[in-house]
Amino acid sequence: MRRERHGSVTAGRGSDRRHVRIAAPADEVWSLAGDPARIHEWFPGIVGCTIEADTRVITTASGISIPEQIVTDDPLLRRFQYRITAPIVREHLSTLDVLDLGDDTSLVVYSVDADPATMALVLGGAAGNALEHLRRVLERSL
Amino acid sequence: MGGKILLVTTDQQRYDTLGCNGGTLARTPVVDGLAASGIRFERAHPQSVVCMPSRATIVTGQYPRTHGVWMNGVPLPVDAPSVATTLHAAGYRTALIGKAHFEPYLDPFLRFVENALAASGTEPPGGLHRGFEHLEFATHSALGPWHYSRWLLAEHPETLGGFYPVLDESMQVNALVGGDTGAPQVKANPIPREWYHTDWVAQRTIAWLDTLADDDDWFTWMSFPDPHHPWDPPESEMHRIDWRDVPLPAGYPERVDERERLLDDKPRHWRQWYDGSLVSNYEAPGQWVPATLTSDQVREVNARNAVECELIDEALGHVLRRIDERGWGEDVDVIFTTDHGELQGDFGLLFKGPYHVDGLMRLPLVWRPAPSSAPAPAVVTRPVGLVDLAPTFCAIAGVGIEDWMQGAALPVSDADAEGRGFERVLTDWDSELFGVGVHVRTITRDGWVCSAYRPGAVHDGTEGELYDLGDDPLQRHNRWDDPSLRSFRGDLLADMTDHQAPSRQPRLALEAPV
Secondary structure, eight states, rough: OOOOOOOTTTSSEEEEEEEEESSOOHHHHHHHTTGGGGGGGGGEEEEEEEEEETTEEEEESSSSEEEEEEEEEEEETEEEEEEEEEESSSSEEEEEEEOSSSSOOOEEEEEEEEESHHHHHHHHHHHHHHHHHHHHHHHHHO | OOOOEEEEEEOOOOOSSSSTTTSSSSHHHHHHHHHHOOOOOOEEESSSSSHHHHHHHHHHHHHHHHHHOOSSTTTOTTTOOOOOHHHHHTEEEEEEEEOOSSSSSSOOOOOHHHHGGTTTTTOOOGBBBBTEEEEEEESSSOOOOOSHHHHHHHHHGGGGGGOOOOOOOTTTBBBOOOOTEEEEEBOOBBBOOOGSHHHHHHHHHHHHHSOOTTTOOOEEEEEEEESSSSSSBGGGGGOOOOOGGOOTTTTTSHHHHHHHHHHHHHHHHHHHHHHTTTTOOOTTTTTTTTOOOOHHHHHHHHHHHHHHHHHHHHHHHHHHHHHTTOOGGGGGGEEESSSOOOOGGGGGGOOOOSSSSSHOOOOEEEEEGGGGGOOEEEESSSOOEGHHHHHHHHHHTTOOOOOOOOOOOOSSSHHHHTTTTEEEHHHHHHEEEEEEEEEEEEEETEEEEEEEEOOOOSSOOOEEEETTTTTTTTTTSOOOOOOOGGGHHHHHHHHHHHTOOOOSSOOOOSSSSS
């Protein structure tokens, strides 16, 4: 009998992952993408942010302010993680990794886990679009 | 050579909801009148049975495989070809008023023009968006960034709570029940009729037309969000149809054992959804189990749906009267259709999904050519698709059909259809969401509909459906495994493969659930 193995559209928790390869050294990519204060420079739809201690508050183009807790900001690993702490999610963790591919190019991976699952896709979709924008910004500056 | 074109679309409307198509519940004298003096199509199919891919087909004239919007939540690229661009370049004034949905709705960052525009007005950045110079958006929800919701919030904020909440707290399609029968996506809405989105879309269309000069050529897409669920029309209008008097639809098997036998005759995801063991797609309430559907709920849903269809018909009547008052009546081509259908009780199911049967695929389509062209009234029984609309607009306008369009101008009679090779219509389903993938390829020709399931979450690539639309109009007897039809089935599948449009590569990314 065939074993059925599939996920669930109605799962409470969902996961999404996007990536982009950028023709720029990892340190250069990290200097922009890894700086929590500069997210509005490469993430379309985020028009500003403030940082106080480990709390970042972003402002979206729709005028919504969303508080986030910075969980990881590791320049050696080139990993940035944050949690949205607003009630639009029950639970959330986003992870941005910048990987050095060794040929002066980088792989940027943006992973989202969220409950409700729908938010993982909404945030992941926006992040995927943002990664493309990040690539254009960085490759234009070369 | 020019003209004036009014494209009227609804959302999720069944073929049999119009009087001219044999419907007996909703009174639709305006569309019936257009059909009587124009061309009524009896076998018009969408190329996808969900909104975004289907609407992208209407505006591009391309199959979903080619325009790339392979499921809801995949945005149509801003630089995708558009028939509105073609018409605008030919001198047409262009507008889209109502529901667009070429771009995802769940967009907290307002990345998409459809969601961002209302804050700044009705003219898109750069003067055109997808070829439209004037855009006013509405959808099923009273809450959101669109023109209708902003207008309602500014002018009548007390009405917002009267609408059904489309999404639940998990941002899933809401399973909240209401009405007299506890049906999903049903709510008594106390909003006055004139503030409901159906009349708003018509009012804004009239306001747009009033800005045009008498001799302007124009292409106006008036796009009603109804009768798509939620079924929350103005309660003041519900006196028109008492749900208790509504006959059960022919496609609804009232006996549970019959219903389940029919479902078990189809590929496994049908029964799995019915039982609540698989939710394959986002478009239906994820927490609602179809097996709980009662006959009275089917009656109430159909009653509310019919009232919504009547309101649309009347709203269209208002617009056509204004067109007559402008002196344009003889010169306007009117095309009325929808993006896809609704199960509405068929097989004991509601809403939509990967189910390629008439409830979702057989669409109302009426083309009333400009009376000045002295059209011969006709009924076309041969298969046509929404992919044929864009070429039709080009033909009406007297501009060449663009190379990128994949359909043909609609036939004006069966003889015309036969002469120009309208033999088949293709419909695809693709969805991949949180580990659940479903992929269906369907061809309709020679009075049969044949669907092949590709490998996915619950299909191994051998399943399918084959129905004789003549002997089995309700698609209750799946002949896929009938040995006597094995060769015929193979011919249909080969014909489908031969006529598949090229696929866009790389595949566009899913950016939201809807």
